Amino acid sequence: MSEILILTETQLRERIPLDASLIDVIEAAFATLAGGEVVMPPILSMHLPQANGEVDVKTAFVPGLPGFAVKISPGFFDNPSKGLPSTSGLMVVLSSATGRVQAVLLDNGYLTDLRTAAAGGVAVRHLARADASRATIFGAGLQARLQLQALRLVRPITEATIWARDPVKARALAVEMSAEGLPTRAEADPETAVATADIIVTTTPATTPILRADWLRPGQHVTAMGSDQPGKNELDPRALDRADIYVADRLSQTRDLGELRAALAAGLIARDAAFPELGQIIAGQHPGRSSPDQITIADLTGTGVQDTAIASHTLSLFA
Amino acid sequence: MSEILILTETQLRERIPLDASLIDVIEAAFATLAGGEVVMPPILSMHLPQANGEVDVKTAFVPGLPGFAVKISPGFFDNPSKGLPSTSGLMVVLSSATGRVQAVLLDNGYLTDLRTAAAGGVAVRHLARADASRATIFGAGLQARLQLQALRLVRPITEATIWARDPVKARALAVEMSAEGLPTRAEADPETAVATADIIVTTTPATTPILRADWLRPGQHVTAMGSDQPGKNELDPRALDRADIYVADRLSQTRDLGELRAALAAGLIARDAAFPELGQIIAGQHPGRSSPDQITIADLTGTGVQDTAIASHTLSLFA
Numbered sequence: 222m223s224e225i226l227i228l229t230e231t232q233l234r235e236r237i238p239l240d241a242s243l244i245d246v247i248e249a250a251f252a253t254l255a256g257g258e259v260v261m262p263p264i265l266s267m268h269l270p271q272a273n274g275e276v277d278v279k280t281a282f283v284p285g286l287p288g289f290a291v292k293i294s295p296g297f298f299d300n301p302s303k304g305l306p307s308t309s310g311l312m313v314v315l316s317s318a319t320g321r322v323q324a325v326l327l328d329n330g331y332l333t334d335l336r337t338a339a340a341g342g343v344a345v346r347h348l349a350r351a352d353a354s355r356a357t358i359f360g361a362g363l364q365a366r367l368q369l370q371a372l373r374l375v376r377p378i379t380e381a382t383i384w385a386r387d388p389v390k391a392r393a394l395a396v397e398m399s400a401e402g403l404p405t406r407a408e409a410d411p412e413t414a415v416a417t418a419d420i421i422v423t424t425t426p427a428t429t430p431i432l433r434a435d436w437l438r439p440g441q442h443v444t445a446m447g448s449d450q451p452g453k454n455e456l457d458p459r460a461l462d463r464a465d466i467y468v469a470d471r472l473s474q475t476r477d478l479g480e481l482r483a484a485l486a487a488g489l490i491a492r493d494a495a496f497p498e499l500g501q502i503i504a505g506q507h508p509g510r511s512s513p514d515q516i517t518i519a520d521l522t523g524t525g526v527q528d529t530a531i532a533s534h535t536l537s538l539f540a
Numbered sequence: 541m542s543e544i545l546i547l548t549e550t551q552l553r554e555r556i557p558l559d560a561s562l563i564d565v566i567e568a569a570f571a572t573l574a575g576g577e578v579v580m581p582p583i584l585s586m587h588l589p590q591a592n593g594e595v596d597v598k599t600a601f602v603p604g605l606p607g608f609a610v611k612i613s614p615g616f617f618d619n620p621s622k623g624l625p626s627t628s629g630l631m632v633v634l635s636s637a638t639g640r641v642q643a644v645l646l647d648n649g650y651l652t653d654l655r656t657a658a659a660g661g662v663a664v665r666h667l668a669r670a671d672a673s674r675a676t677i678f679g680a681g682l683q684a685r686l687q688l689q690a691l692r693l694v695r696p697i698t699e700a701t702i703w704a705r706d707p708v709k710a711r712a713l714a715v716e717m718s719a720e721g722l723p724t725r726a727e728a729d730p731e732t733a734v735a736t737a738d739i740i741v742t743t744t745p746a747t748t749p750i751l752r753a754d755w756l757r758p759g760q761h762v763t764a765m766g767s768d769q770p771g772k773n774e775l776d777p778r779a780l781d782r783a784d785i786y787v788a789d790r791l792s793q794t795r796d797l798g799e800l801r802a803a804l805a806a807g808l809i810a811r812d813a814a815f816p817e818l819g820q821i822i823a824g825q826h827p828g829r830s831s832p833d834q835i836t837i838a839d840l841t842g843t844g845v846q847d848t849a850i851a852s853h854t855l856s857l858f859a
Contacts, residue, residue, distance in 0.1 A: 225646060227546065227644075258590070260586055260587070260588055260590075262584055262585065262586045263584075265581055265582075265584035265597055265599070266581065267579055267581045267599060267601065268579070269579055269601050271577070271579075271601075271603055272601070272636060272637065272639075274639050276599070276610070276634070276639065278584055278597050278599070278610060280584070280586060280595070280597070282586065282588050282590075282591070284590055291595070291597060291612050293610050293632055293634070295634055295639025295640070296639065297637075297638050297639035297640075300638050300639070303638065305638055305640065308639075309638075309639055309640045309641065310639075310641070311632065311641055311644075313612055313630065313632070315595070315612070315614055317591060318591065318616075319616050319619055319622065319624055319628075320591075320593050320595065320614025320615065320616035320619070320628055320629075321614070321616075321624065321628045321648075322628065322629070322630055322646060322648075325546075325630075325644055325646075327544060327641065327644075329640075329641075
């Protein structure tokens with residue numbers, strides 16, 4: 222029997238940080254997605270109302286990488302009342318040549334958190350103004366914190382603002398980020414929080430819009446991270462209409478799961494409208510921001526190619 | 541961090557046999573499927589022509605069981621030339637209450653082989669004549685052998701016949717089964733092989749029919765195991781029309797992946813025709829065989845509920 226590498230969450234946390242090399246890895250993964258040879262089937266999504274939970278399975282085969290990941294992501298929303306995080310899961314890495322199991326990464330969602338944050342960094346690297354220094358985050362959870370970390374790796378961020386539905390959490394995150402050397406304040410009024418930003422990242426479980434289109438100003442970039450299910454929606458659908466450039470991580474997904482879904486449902490955008498994907502901009506197949514006054518929006522729902530990329534990155538670090 | 545049980549193929553082979561208790565477990569799983577509370581999403585199926593491979597992911601949530609399996613099944617068809625089996629994979633068992641990983645069963649497809657064979661036993665238990673004693677297997681692979689083992693657990697089998705495209709393999713299996721106490725012969729003519737059988741099991745990768753409808757005789761039962769992909773087909777589509785009772789493991793799957801697909805494509809059966817599922821017969825919601833002269837067909841494509849059932853059974857034996 223061949224050796225199967227089994228890594229625990231603790232081992233992964235010790236060895237895999239959110240750093241510039243990870244952002245490069247995720248950027249390269251999106252670029253391969255634009256090449257058209259990646260095989261990425263639709264997400265297997267299982268809703269479990271009887272357990273107040275859901276399970277998503279994502280995968281992508283990337284030619285040229287030695288392995289590919291199949292990721293199992295459960296979300297069980299009664300867990301916090303049991304003292305457990307809602308999300309958990311693992312990644313299984315299969316050989317691209319033989320399909321045999323190479324590794325089991327028992328990450329409980331840690332690698333997903335990282336590759337999601339790294340995608341935010343990639344979007345900002347390609348869409349925000351080069352001089353963007355003021356970041357506003359909608360949301361105060363773990364991903365809010367990680368998004369700020371990712372932004373600092375790709376833009377000269379000097380100050381940050383947090384808006385969250387729960388002002389106590391917003392203040393706690395502001396204190397934490399300030400202690401890490403980034404002057405950060407909590408802002409109770411979302412419109413004010415937007416007004417002072419070059420980059421806005423929304424990372425909430427909102428099901429009705431929390432960011433209004435008429436708050437946006439020329440030159441701003443918005444990354445919407447929160448929506449990854451048909452019921453979620455963070456951006457006023459008119460924001461997509463107002464943006465100069467709307468970019469999807471995967472258009473076939475954002476039509477069904479992302480901010481684009483709500484804009485299509487509202488009839489503001491034609492079902493067959495063409496939009497670039499992030500990988501096409503990275504690969505130079507489509508122009509990104511071409512003027513400092515454009516409003517740009519990145520709609521990120523999470524893709525299997527990111528999972529395969531971070532899993533391969535992980536295996537290379539443990540080899 | 542909670543304990544995750546990790547079991548190797550060797551441990552599983554030592555501890556989990558194909559026996560009557562496993563057939564009961566799989567039977568019970570099919571019965572729950574008839575209850576309507578099982579959540580079983582469509583199979584995630586990834587085709588990888590660049591690697592001459594495919595990966596299927598199956599899952600099912602069964603209320604009342606403590607855990608549910610997500611099974612990853614790769615098939616890479618150049619593997620035999622590398623000295624490896626084509627199929628491999630594993631099952632991940634998640635808690636039904638919290639979604640957290642309970643176990644990783646590194647079975648390389650062993651549990652799939654068992655639960656597939658056990659389903660054949662369940663189908664025969666409910667559809668073949670009680671006095672069925674003569675079995676014919678089309679196919680000479682591992683599953684052919686396991687199907688014979690399963691039949692012997694549910695019917696008084698006294699003799700067996702093997703037909704296979706490769707007569708050398710058919711003879712080898714006949715010798716092996718005879719040595720295990722079941723008088724078995726290889727038969728070169730498939731029509732003759734069918735003529736002498738009470739039960740016929742087809743377990744081949746055929747893509748054009750290997751069993752003709754006019755070979756079938758009153759009282760026979762046919763279990764078609766081989767087709768689990770849109771391109772596969774073992775039974776002459778007219779056989780489904782000729783049968784008194786056609787039973788699917790999961791009708792939504794057999795319409796797309798099973799023998800029913802070919803019969804629908806041939807226009808022999810209406811797309812909206814109603815057929816019972818195996819679980820409905822087990823649960824008494826639909827009559828099974830009601831006379832010794834009926835011809836019955838079971839069309840088995842493999843279901844996630846079988847994976848969850850054998851995974852739960854495994855965990856109970858290792859608890």
